[in-house]
Amino acid sequence: xxxxxxxxxxxxxxxxxxxxxxDVRRAEKDDWRTTGTRDSRDxxxxxxxxxxxxxxxxxxxxxxxxxxxxxxxxxxxALAAFLAAMFFSSSGSPNYDVSDAAKKALEDRVSTxxxxxxxxxxxxxxxxxxxxxxxxxxxxESTRIWVWDYAAEDGDYVQVLVGxxxxxxxxxxxxxxxxxxxxxxxxxxxxxxxxxxxxxTYAVHFELNGTTYLNGAPPGEDNTYxxxxx
Amino acid sequence: xxxxxxxxxxxxxxxFVSFMIATLFFLLTIPFMYLTDIQVLRSTGFAMPxxxxxxxxxxxxxxxxxSMLIPALRIMYYKLPWLAPFVKIFFCxxxxxxxxxxxxxxxxxxxxxxxxxxxxxxxxxxxxxCRLAMSFYFHRRPAKxxxxxxx
Numbered sequence: 001x002x003x004x005x006x007x008x009x010x011x012x013x014x015x016x017x018x019x020x021x022x023d024v025r026r027a028e029k030d031d032w033r034t035t036g037t038r039d040s041r042d043x044x045x046x047x048x049x050x051x052x053x054x055x056x057x058x059x060x061x062x063x064x065x066x067x068x069x070x071x072x073x074x075x076x077x078a079l080a081a082f083l084a085a086m087f088f089s090s091s092g093s094p095n096y097d098v099s100d101a102a103k104k105a106l107e108d109r110v111s112t113x114x115x116x117x118x119x120x121x122x123x124x125x126x127x128x129x130x131x132x133x134x135x136x137x138x139x140x141e142s143t144r145i146w147v148w149d150y151a152a153e154d155g156d157y158v159q160v161l162v163g164x165x166x167x168x169x170x171x172x173x174x175x176x177x178x179x180x181x182x183x184x185x186x187x188x189x190x191x192x193x194x195x196x197x198x199x200x201t202y203a204v205h206f207e208l209n210g211t212t213y214l215n216g217a218p219p220g221e222d223n224t225y226x227x228x229x230x
Numbered sequence: 231x232x233x234x235x236x237x238x239x240x241x242x243x244x245x246f247v248s249f250m251i252a253t254l255f256f257l258l259t260i261p262f263m264y265l266t267d268i269q270v271l272r273s274t275g276f277a278m279p280x281x282x283x284x285x286x287x288x289x290x291x292x293x294x295x296x297s298m299l300i301p302a303l304r305i306m307y308y309k310l311p312w313l314a315p316f317v318k319i320f321f322c323x324x325x326x327x328x329x330x331x332x333x334x335x336x337x338x339x340x341x342x343x344x345x346x347x348x349x350x351x352x353x354x355x356x357x358x359x360c361r362l363a364m365s366f367y368f369h370r371r372p373a374k375x376x377x378x379x380x381x
Binding site: 071085174 | 256276277278279280281285287288289290291292293294296297298299301304307314317318321323325328332339340341342371
């Protein structure tokens with residue numbers, strides 16, 4: 001109970017010799033609202049029900065507003081984290097190319113219709129490693145190639161070599177193609193480094209003939225693409 | 231008790247039992263899962279093809295965000311005074327660890343020891359910086375026990 005109702009204070013009792021019961025009740029009610037404590041002597045059933053239904057701190061509207069505001073701010077932050085995670089998550093479904101050209105490419109393993117980065121299948125299939133000879137009439141000294149995973153992004157690693165010399169460090173192939181510059185003549189090898197599951201399958205697109213090759217490379221073995229100028 | 235309030239209470243309880251309990255459990259354990267994943271990454275030298283933990287953090291963000299933004303669901307924070315500080319601190323902690331793992335995983339996508347070292351130290355710097363920022367934030371705005379009988 002608040003100290004202002006202490007009967008031991010003579011100065012107050014002198015001015016207010018008798019405290020009416022209603023005054024005490026009102027003071028206790030105020031005291032409960034500010035401190036959150038409640039006395040068993042408190043009043044009628046309607047007020048008791050109100051106290052049962054609402055958590056005590058809710059009696060203070062300012063505290064409730066502040067608390068709700070803090071919850072709302074952090075809730076917004078959590079939702080922003082959700083949106084960011086969904087945006088950056090790599091587990092999202094890619095856009096699979098289901099065109100006739102894509103189906104034909106999966107059968108033939110070679111296609112001039114596919115662009116770099118085309119994703120054709122949801123899972124790796126068994127692909128026999130094949131070496132190719134590419135004849136071209138380009139007069140450029142170098143050309144670009146793009147390497148990517150046309151099936152499942154399952155953690156396959158490959159390495160690009162030129163004439164047996166590593167051009168890159170081993171890297172994980174993903175749906176997003178990686179571009180490299182290689183000589184327009186000579187041997188370009190793609191070596192399987194690590195099988196993430198289901199065999200190492202990849203696609204490589206050569207700029208100089210506009211052709212995409214779907215190939216497989218067991219770990220430690222190379223696929224050789226021999227580039228010959230005619 | 232009014233019918234609308236009863237309905238809100240039931241909704242809050244169902245939400246808490248269905249989603250929040252699992253979320254709280256994972257918020258507690260995910261930092262340890264990340265530490266294990268980082269150890270595996272460092273020992274094998276190969277990155278993981280995707281990052282399911284990041285997706286989990288996103289889902290937890292959705293669950294927590296809805297629970298704080300929908301007025302009917304806020305009842306659980308009123309009734310459980312420990313819930314708001316727990317969720318705030320552990321969600322931030324999990325988010326920091328998720329970001330750390332994502333950084334390291336990206337570094338290990340190429341098998342280059344120099345790159346591995348660089349991204350490892352970048353991850354350490356990110357954890358320290360984010361933890362300092364988190365400490366500063368909660369120093370300025372303490373995550374107090376609020377609501378319930380102890381308020």
